[in-house]
Amino acid sequence: MSCSRRDLLKNTFKATLASTLPLSAFKMLSPAQVKASVGDANVRWVFLVDTQKCVGCGLCVKACKNENEVPYDPPITRTWVERYVLMKNGQSHIESPFGGRDGYTDTSIHENEIPADQIAKGFFVSKLCNQCKKPACVQVCPVGATYQTLDGVVLVDRKWCIGCGYCIMACPYGMRFFHPVHKVAEKCTFCYHRIIKGMKTACVQNCPFEARLIGNLKDPNDPVTKIIMNQRVSVLKDEYGTKPQVYYIGLDTNVR
Amino acid sequence: MKNHVLRPLFVVIIGVALLLVVRHFMVPADFGVQEGGNFTYNFHRLSNVEDWKNFKVKYRGREYCQECHEENAASILDSPHEVIQCENCHGPAIDHPDNPETLAIDTSRAQCLRCHTYLPYPTSQRSELPGIDPQDHNPGENCVDCHNPHNPDLENM
Incomplete structure (x- = not known):
């Protein structure tokens, strides 16, 4: 068989064309539908936790578990309350037994009696999904089971999730866990079924002290937005660059 | 070719x-x-997204309870416990009174101790709540035997 240089180049060109044309029919990416950011929605759900007001009653955790059908006794939860007791000598005691579901009814921590006169600071911090603007969990999902809605909430498609657990590893906040009944990744949804009906999330509604608030960041008249815009608030683990959208009042450096 | x-x-x-x-x-x-x-x-x-929107709401809020239990709602709204939602003790209403027909009320000591165990934390609102030492204050007794949750202050009973 003989093949001139001219034929080789010609055939290479044809073969390249032939192989690229059918690929364009895949329509894997439709750039027209991909916009740079959430531009259209006029709702962006955000959360505000006031650690000064939290008393560690754990009613939010109890309500969340009941509302969202998270199995009550296994040590899994969509939201939890952490207790921080920082001593005058620099020692710190941090715990969250069962996510604080049953409240904090004992002065001792990990069976250590804490002398009251040695306590410098003592407070409670509640945690929940940060519904990040750039969610690491969504980025790593190999099957498109987890996604962000246009109003900023990250959800998991229970029919689509294969339970690989990448998202559980990717979340810098450890918010995700494996649902033992549905056998899929599970996370806080900001009670999406409630907030779209104009209700508060279960944890917000059942918090007696207004330590938890939910609001719409795109509404300048929203009381939560006003606090976030005008008062001193901070977020957890800003350095991960996921742009978390749960804001805190009164965080301490010991809170991670 | x-x-x-x-x-x-x-x-x-x-x-x-x-x-x-x-x-x-x-x-x-x-x-x-x-x-x-x-x-x-x-x-x-x-x-x-629709699947999640259709998820069942279980905690209906005080407004829902008030529709029938007006007196009970009024009594707690008149007390220092006004900040506490009905369903925190009475359990989620779901479709009550159809399903469930009755709600199980949590009258346990543990429920009260969630807030009323005194914790000496200077930087938390917890230390400002009326609190007891559970080992010291009638241990083992049910709080509701003496205190009415809808009117908890013993002097006003």
């Missing part, structure tokens, strides 16, 4: 065609069609 060039080309074309056919039937029509969105190109089923 020679046969040995065409044959693998046919294999590739058939493979691509097969992939497109399988993909056509396997990928739902609403997959990856959402407008807008972020860097993840919206690779998800749009209809799943």
Whole structure:
């Protein structure tokens, strides 16, 4: 068989064309539908936790578990309350037994009696999904089971999730866990079924002290937005660059 | 063109065609069609948002309880416990009074101790709540035997 240089180049060109044309029919990416950011929605759900007001009653955790059908006794939860007791000598005691579901009814921590006169600071911090603007969990999902809605909430498609657990590893906040009944990744949804009906999330509604608030960041008249815009608030683990959208009042450096 | 060039080309074309056919039937029509969105190109089923929207609401809030239990709601709203939602002790209403017909009230000591165990934390609102030492204050007794949760202050009873 003989093949001139001219034929080789010609055939290479044809073969390249032939192989690229059918690929364009895949329509894997439709750039027209991909916009740079959430531009259209006029709702962006955000959360505000006031650690000064939290008393560690754990009613939010109890309500969340009941509302969202998270199995009550296994040590899994969509939201939890952490207790921080920082001593005058620099020692710190941090715990969250069962996510604080049953409240904090004992002065001792990990069976250590804490002398009251040695306590410098003592407070409670509640945690929940940060519904990040750039969610690491969504980025790593190999099957498109987890996604962000246009109003900023990250959800998991229970029919689509294969339970690989990448998202559980990717979340810098450890918010995700494996649902033992549905056998899929599970996370806080900001009670999406409630907030779209104009209700508060279960944890917000059942918090007696207004330590938890939910609001719409795109509404300048929203009381939560006003606090976030005008008062001193901070977020957890800003350095991960996921742009978390749960804001805190009164965080301490010991809170991670 | 020679046969040995065409044959693998046919294999590739058939493979691509097969992939497109399988993909056509396997990928739902609403997959990856959402407008807008972020860097993840919206690779998800749009209809799943509806699934989450239709999730059952269980905690109905005080306004729902008040529709029938007006007196009970009024009594707690008149007490220092006004900040506590009905369903925190009475349990989630769900579809009460149809389903469940009755709600189990949590009258346990543990329920009261969630807030009323005194914790000496100077930087938390917890230390400002009326609190007891549970080892010291009638241990083992049910709080509700003396205190009415809808009117907890013993001096006002």
